[in-house]
Amino acid sequence: MPSTSLALTPGLGSFLKSLKTNPVETSIENLISLLKRRQIRHSRSCATATAYLLRHVVSVCKTSDPLKLIERVQTVGRRLVAAQPREMVVGNVVRRVLGLIRDEAEDDHDAEFALSEAGSESQPHTPRAFDDPSSSLPLDRDALSLRGDGAERQTSRPTLHSMFSLLSHPEAEFSPISTPGTQSPNGRMPPHGAGGKDVKAEVLEGIGEIIDELGQVDDQIASYALEHIHSNEIILTHTSSTTVQKFLVKAATKRKFTVIHAESFPNNHEATHATVSGKSVNDEENLSTEAFQKPLIALGITVILIPDSAVFALMSRVNKVILGTHSVLANGGLVAAAGTRVIARAAKVHQTPVVVVSGVYKLSPVYPFDFESLIEYGDASKVLPYEDGDLVDQIDVQNPIYDYVPAELVDLYITNLGGHAPSYLYRIVSDHYRKEDISF
Amino acid sequence: MSTTKAGTAAADSKSFDIVATYNELLRSDPDITMPIAAIEALVHVLTHCPSSTISETLDLLEKSTAHLKRSIPNPIGLSAGTDLFQRYLITTLQRPGQLGPAGDFKAIRTHLLSNGRLFIRRAKESRQKIAAFGRGFIRDGCTVLTNGGSRAVASLLQKAADEEGGPSAVRFRVIYVLSSMSKNIEEPSGEPEGMETVRALRAKGVPVATIPESAVAYALGKTDMIIVGAEGVVENGGIVSRMGTYQIGLLAKAIGKPFYVVAESHKFVRLFPLGQYDLPIEQHVVDFKSADDIAEEKKRKQQTFDVGNGDKPVELPLSDSVDFTPPHLISALITDSGVLTPSAVSEELIKIWF
Numbered sequence: 062m063p064s065t066s067l068a069l070t071p072g073l074g075s076f077l078k079s080l081k082t083n084p085v086e087t088s089i090e091n092l093i094s095l096l097k098r099r100q101i102r103h104s105r106s107c108a109t110a111t112a113y114l115l116r117h118v119v120s121v122c123k124t125s126d127p128l129k130l131i132e133r134v135q136t137v138g139r140r141l142v143a144a145q146p147r148e149m150v151v152g153n154v155v156r157r158v159l160g161l162i163r164d165e166a167e168d169d170h171d172a173e174f175a176l177s178e179a180g181s182e183s184q185p186h187t188p189r190a191f192d193d194p195s196s197s198l199p200l201d202r203d204a205l206s207l208r209g210d211g212a213e214r215q216t217s218r219p220t221l222h223s224m225f226s227l228l229s230h231p232e233a234e235f236s237p238i239s240t241p242g243t244q245s246p247n248g249r250m251p252p253h254g255a256g257g258k259d260v261k262a263e264v265l266e267g268i269g270e271i272i273d274e275l276g277q278v279d280d281q282i283a284s285y286a287l288e289h290i291h292s293n294e295i296i297l298t299h300t301s302s303t304t305v306q307k308f309l310v311k312a313a314t315k316r317k318f319t320v321i322h323a324e325s326f327p328n329n330h331e332a333t334h335a336t337v338s339g340k341s342v343n344d345e346e347n348l349s350t351e352a353f354q355k356p357l358i359a360l361g362i363t364v365i366l367i368p369d370s371a372v373f374a375l376m377s378r379v380n381k382v383i384l385g386t387h388s389v390l391a392n393g394g395l396v397a398a399a400g401t402r403v404i405a406r407a408a409k410v411h412q413t414p415v416v417v418v419s420g421v422y423k424l425s426p427v428y429p430f431d432f433e434s435l436i437e438y439g440d441a442s443k444v445l446p447y448e449d450g451d452l453v454d455q456i457d458v459q460n461p462i463y464d465y466v467p468a469e470l471v472d473l474y475i476t477n478l479g480g481h482a483p484s485y486l487y488r489i490v491s492d493h494y495r496k497e498d499i500s501f
Numbered sequence: 502m503s504t505t506k507a508g509t510a511a512a513d514s515k516s517f518d519i520v521a522t523y524n525e526l527l528r529s530d531p532d533i534t535m536p537i538a539a540i541e542a543l544v545h546v547l548t549h550c551p552s553s554t555i556s557e558t559l560d561l562l563e564k565s566t567a568h569l570k571r572s573i574p575n576p577i578g579l580s581a582g583t584d585l586f587q588r589y590l591i592t593t594l595q596r597p598g599q600l601g602p603a604g605d606f607k608a609i610r611t612h613l614l615s616n617g618r619l620f621i622r623r624a625k626e627s628r629q630k631i632a633a634f635g636r637g638f639i640r641d642g643c644t645v646l647t648n649g650g651s652r653a654v655a656s657l658l659q660k661a662a663d664e665e666g667g668p669s670a671v672r673f674r675v676i677y678v679l680s681s682m683s684k685n686i687e688e689p690s691g692e693p694e695g696m697e698t699v700r701a702l703r704a705k706g707v708p709v710a711t712i713p714e715s716a717v718a719y720a721l722g723k724t725d726m727i728i729v730g731a732e733g734v735v736e737n738g739g740i741v742s743r744m745g746t747y748q749i750g751l752l753a754k755a756i757g758k759p760f761y762v763v764a765e766s767h768k769f770v771r772l773f774p775l776g777q778y779d780l781p782i783e784q785h786v787v788d789f790k791s792a793d794d795i796a797e798e799k800k801r802k803q804q805t806f807d808v809g810n811g812d813k814p815v816e817l818p819l820s821d822s823v824d825f826t827p828p829h830l831i832s833a834l835i836t837d838s839g840v841l842t843p844s845a846v847s848e849e850l851i852k853i854w855f
Contacts, residue, residue, distance in 0.1 A: 224838075224853050227623050227767050228540070228589045228613075392833060392842060428833070428840045430637040484844040496839070 071095060073106040080113055085121050088114055089137055096145035104387055105303075108150040108422050109275050111141060115158045116268040125261045127166030134158055135501050147437050147463075149388040149396075149425040152501075154271065156426070159498045161267040165260045271422075274477070278420035279304050281477035283311035289416060289475065292316045294380040297372070297408075299323045300398045301332035302385025304418045306357075308475075309383070313360040320357055320364045321379060323372055325400050327443040328462055337366050369400050376407045382415045388423045391490045393468030393483030395419070396435050399461050405470035414472045421476045426490045426499045432465040517549040519565050520572040523579070530621075532652060535732065536582025536767045537624040542569065543586050544617045547610065555594055555606055562587055575782050575823060577733040577741050581770035588853050627765045627837035628653050632660035635728075635763060635835040639673050643725040646717070648678035649743040650694035651730020653763040657835070658698070658728075662705040675702055675709045676720050680745065680820075694743075714745050721756045728835075731764040735772045736850055738828035738843025740764065741780060750830035759832040766836045769850055774825050784822045 076095055080088050092114050095101045101110055118137050122130060138155030145151065282304055290296060290312035298305050298320060309320060322337055324330040339356030357364050367375060382404060386397040395401075395417060408415045429435060441458040468483040475481075481489065523542040526533060533541075546565045552558045566583040570576040593609055631653055639645065639661040647654050661671050679693040699709050712720050721727075727749060731740035740746070740762050753760040774780050790798075828843035838849070 224585065224766050224769065224849055225589055225592070227620055227627070228586065391840075428637070431640050484842055487842050487845050488848070499839075 071098075071100045073101050073110055076101065076110055077113055080117055085118055088117060089140065093140060093144040096141065096148065096151070099145075102148075104148070104150045104423050105275060105278075105420070107145070107148045108154050109272065111151045111154040112158075112268055112272045112275060114141075115155065116265060116272070119158075119261065119264055119268065122261070127162050127169070127260055130162050130261070130264065131159055131166075134162065138501060147435060149427060149435075150423055152427070153388075153422055153425050153494075156494045156498045156501065157271055157422075158264070158268055159501060160493070160495045161271075162260070162264050163495055163497075165263045165267070168263075169260055275420070275422060278422065278477045279307045282418050282420065282475055283307040285475050285480065286312040287315055289383075289480075290316060290318055290381070292318065294318045295321060295378055297321045297323065297375070297379040297382045297404065297413075298384065299369075299400060299404055300325045300329045300385055301336040302418075304420070305383055305385045306336060308418050309357055309362070310360065313357055313362045318362065320362055321375055322364055322366050323369050323400065323404065324366055325398055326369055327460065328439055329398060334366070337364050369403070372400075372404050373407045373410075376411045376413060379408070379411070379413050382408045382413055384415065384417050386417055386419045386423060387463055388425050389417070389419050389474065389486065390429045391424075391426050391487055392428060393471065393474075393486045394429055394432070395466050395471065396432070396463050397466060399464050402464040402466045402470070405466045409470050415470060416473045416475060417471050418475045421478060421489065421493060424476070424486065424490055424493065426494045429465065435463065435465060437462045517546060519543075519546055519569050522546075523569060523573070532625060533621060534624060534652070534765065534768065535578030536585065536765075537621055539569065539579035539582035540586045540620055541617055543583060544613055544620075548614050553606070558610070559587070559590065562590070574784075574818075575732070575821065577770055577772065577780065577782065577823070578768065580772075581733055581768050584771055585767055585853070592853070624765065624767060627767070628656045629660075630837040631763055631765065631835055632657045634837075634840060635761075636661055636664075638726065638728070638761060638835070639671055640725075641671050642673070644674045644676060644723055646676040646678065646720060646724040646727045646749070647729060648695070648714075648745060648749060649680070649730055650698070651763065653765060654728055654730045655698040655701070657763055658702060658707070659705065662702055662707045673707065675699075675707055676724060677709055677711045678714055678717055678720075678745070678749070679711050680743070681713055681715075714748075717749055718752050718756075721752055721758060724758055727753045727758055727760045729760070729762055731762050731768060732823060733770040733772065734762070734764050734768050734834065734836075734846055735770055735774055735825070736847050737773060738831065738834070738846040739774065740826045740831065740834075741770075741772075741774070741823050742826060744786070744822040744824050747777070747824040747826045747830075750826045754830050760830055762826075762831055762834045764834060764836055766838050766849065769846055771850055771854065777825050780823070780825060782823065784819075786819065786822050 072095070076088075076092060079091060083091065092101070092110055095110070096107065101107055115134060115137065118133065119130060122133055124130065124133075134155065138152070138159070141155065142152045286308045290309070296309065296318060298309070299322070312318065322333060324333050337356065337358070339359060384397060384401055384404065386395045386401075389395045397417075405415050407413075439460045439462040441460050444460045445452060445456075445458045447453060471483050473480050474483060474486065476489070478489065519542050522545050523538055526538040526541050527535070543562060543565060546561065547558065550561055552561055562583075566580075566587070569583070570580060573579060590609070590613075594606075635657045639658075645658065647658070658675060661673060664671060677695055677699050679695055679699075681693070699711060702709050710720075729740075729742060729746050729749065731742045731746075733741040735741060742762075750760050772781070831843050834841045834843060834846065841849075
């Protein structure tokens with residue numbers, strides 16, 4: 062542990078502080094060990110730490126060749142993911158950054174292409190044009206339209222590639238995107254001088270936007286609250302998720318409703334109690350929660366704290382279940398705090414709508430082949446304290462931290478982009494991550 | 502002038518028997534799928550009938566396709582191929598580039614004609630791709646239930662079996678549902694479809710249990726997942742597949758086991774069946790008869806035997822009958838463009854049609 066962070070408890074705050082002073086390699090190692098020791102947990106903290114680290118990595122990277130940048134980010138990303146494979150947001154942020162670099166490289170390449178096309182009328186149409194129906198527009202040489210064109214291509218290309226790939230001309234198989242810079246007609250390589258440097262700056266800016274997004278995501282989600290929470294409704298929620306709390310607080314500014322809060326024993330009950338009563342928690346992970354330390358009760362909302370075992374009994378009175386999540390998977394299922402599945406199941410039995418609030422950054426392109434491997438087991442002493450020594454010897458105590466909730470138990474996802482049906486999530490996944498980055 | 506030309510082209514295509522070519526293609530290569538055979542047959546049509554204009558070619562294709570669809574009892578699979586071919590041609594012609602309107606029409610023609618083999622090879626490669634995607638589904642110690650003679654499923658299971666003993670060894674078991682209806686009517690004692698895969702898997706050391714269709718519900722308790730193949734994947738994400746798949750899907754849903762479909766993306770077909778009886782196929786699975794009907798049928802059969810088969814619409818033999826599995830029973834589709842949810846299918850189709 063570097064000396065700068067000795068004074069602090071190791072965590073997100075100390076990591077971000079040390080990032081400025083430490084060399085990159087130390088920072089990477091630092092984050093890996095923090096992830097491994099679970100000193101940084103919670104999706105958002107992991108995502109923020111990863112984004113800051115990658116920004117640092119990219120900014121100190123000597124090269125400005127997009128290919129080398131991608132390679133560098135990939136190696137760092139692989140190490141981070143290997144350190145804590147269950148924190149899927151780490152992988153998501155890495156994929157977003159990789160996508161950013163590819164986009165910038167492409168734009169660069171496109172601009173290059175437009176230039177060369179404008180230069181010589183007789184420019185042979187290469188596979189790129191063949192790949193891309195939108196470039197049939199006569200506006201081809203207009204730099205502005207090309208930018209939009211690039212964005213459109215991002216969504217249209219993979220599918221065109223997929224179904225027609227059977228019949229397509231062999232040349233068309235080489236996507237110019239996967240090999241930026243190598244496919245230059247009449248031997249014009251994108252100059253890695255001025256243009257290349259621009260790529261790096263754009264990427265850094267893009268990572269900055271991701272960081273901003275991470276900071277704003279809860280407020281953006283909360284802005285949908287009034288559409289979903291109506292007067293005099295009874296809402297059931299679970300755990301001390303900040304996203305859910307902000308969502309409820311936003312609705313509470315305008316409406317009166319009742320919240321039933323399941324305490325989520327044994328892993329999160331203390332934080333939940335604190336959330337309900339409004340006593341601040343000395344947890345640096347929740348630094349951002351200060352903004353709304355005024356709890357729901359202060360806004361005149363009736364909050365009923367119940368043990369997890371009472372969920373089913375009360376479900377028949379509940380109008381809506383609002384859940385936070387750890388990560389969302391491509392098939393619409395989610396991994397959330399233990400106890401979530403019970404609640405979702407109970408809601409299903411009572412035909413109560415289940416709404417999951419989650420930032421897009423939690424949306425992972427991973428398909429849950431084996432969801433048991435996604436579930437983490439925590440400290441068994443939280444279930445059975447070691448003081449009960451004689452019992453510990455005789456029984457096996459397990460404390461799973463997460464639950465897998467299948468897609469059919471969820472009715473609606475609210476992300477910072479709006480509300481989506483679980484079956485639509487694949488679309489958001491394909492909008493946010495490049496196909497080639499899904500398994501980087 | 503062009504009309505007469507088109508007329509002669511149509512006449513030519515009559516002299517060249519597309520149906521026979523299609524059937525021959527399917528027979529000669531057991532690995533070929535129906536859509537690919539249809540594409541191949543169309544390529545053959547183009548080779549046999551020289552056409553120089555775009556509309557002439559499209560017209561010829563349309564006629565041949567219609568003829569082929571009429572003559573084959575179950576045109577769902579092949580229509581995926583013919584549609585894809587047609588759309589590809591049209592989309593390519595509309596696009597700029599060497600193969601577009603600006604370029605030479607001959608270029609795209611020669612591309613299509615000279616690359617028939619390539620299409621087949623790609624289609625087979627896509628099965629390998631699927632196997633690579635689907636490989637992650639088969640975990641250590643799991644039991645897979647499957648049915649029918651899908652080559653995509655077979656290649657997926659065999660790929661998983663091949664890795665046995667390797668660094669990523671998976672031990673899994675297979676429950677194979679064998680159809681009681683023999684494929685060959687003349688040879689009722691012939692082995693049911695899928696036995697080849699069963700033997701191949703057993704040879705690779707995978708324990709395989711074979712069960713009749715009636716034992717599916719009984720066996721599902723021992724099963725971790727169901728993987729089936731498909732003849733066609735329809736717009737809403739449902740599948741048209743061998744008779745019996747629907748009931749397996751229903752049972753899987755009832756028992757809560759994941760139901761995966763393995764299909765190449767060229768099997769996506771533009772069809773929106775509203776139910777079991779809404780498929781464009783003549784199949785008399787549920788056939789109500791009284792004693793009189795049976796007697797009459799016997800008589801008619803003798804007559805037609807003398808006269809020979811007229812121009813009646815072709816019926817699907819009972820052993821080849823299919824059913825429709827609606828999308829809500831399907832957990833995921835494993836295709837060569839990744840693992841898709843059923844709702845993603847329509848998007849892939851929209852992309853090529855609109």
